[in-house]
Amino acid sequence: MGIREKIGLIRAYIPADDETVEALAALLERQEALKSRYSQSVGRVDMEAVRGAIAGGRPAISAAGLWLTEEEIAEGVREVASVVSEHIESESERAGGVVRALDEGILNLRRVALAVLRGDLEEAERAAGEAGVDPRVLTSLVAWALQPALAALSDAVMGAVDLSSWSSGRCPVCGGYTALGFMDRDGAFHLKCQFCGAEWGYPSGKCPFCGNDEPRLIGSADLGEGKPLVLNICHVCGNYWKVVDERISGTSVPRSLYDLWTLVLDAVARRLVA
Secondary structure (H helix, E strand, O other): OOHHHHHHHHHHHOOOOHHHHHHHHHHHHHHHHHHHHHHHHHHHOOHHHHHHHHHOOOOOHHHHOOOOOHHHHHHHHHHHHHHHHHHOHHHHHHHHHHHHHHHOOOOOHHHHHHHHHHOOHHHHHHHHHHHOOOHHHHHHHHHHHHHHHHHHHHHHHHHHOOOOOOOOOEOOOOOOEOOEEEEOOOOOEEEEOOOOOOEEEOOOOOOOOOOOOOHHHEEEEEOOOOOOEEEEEEOOOOOEEEEEEHHHHOOOOOHHHHHHHOHHHHHHHHHHHO
16 A cells, blocks of 8 residues: 555545645655665664763764755755745745755755754755855755655664663654654554654653643543544643554555644644643
8 A cells, every 4th residue: 555545535624625635646756755865874874873862861863863865855845946946836946946056056054954954944044145046945855855764773773772772752862842742552652753754662641742641630531432643732741743543544555654644733733722
């Protein structure tokens, strides 16, 4: 079953028009192909250094660094830019501008990629300004190109490193916060990174953002009896996280689509948290 068929299983939950869903499907397909290619490059990462970082409470990326070459990042950016140009007409010209800057050799993608990984949007904007391209589109294209590489790293880390001692709500691979989790069929709760896809055990009644675990200060909402999607809201920090209950849903929907599946909960959260 391909990505489009899998998305078909959850289409009723996605609050978007068919054109937008088609664009998302095309992007996910392209990222899956890139992940297969990027998997070859993960062998450059020092897994012993990664183990040491995680044991010390630091995410894998702090030891792995940016292992991709300029050419590999450019390959990814060109791939996702082609999807944007084909499926998102309003962004086609801006995405084309990034590709033209690459062709002209006036855009340093490793610089932008490092800025994206650090969350330094000002540096990414400076790089975009120097190249004469739209900063928002450039940042998005680079992030979408990095995502499959980080997903490949995530698979390698989860296969080689014991994450059982990781107790943070931040991702043990890329270091980002996540607003997504799932209850497995045995009743154990896990957080799932929305960027790289890493999974790790976490207390089910604890806010992944601020650590609040007081039951009376965490609210929840679901989509009705028998539905597998639940929204949790922290009344201390105001953040929320989405949960898929696999005891109800089973495993027909792959976890890689959980963030897309739970977009309906983001819509609910906007009404409740506003």
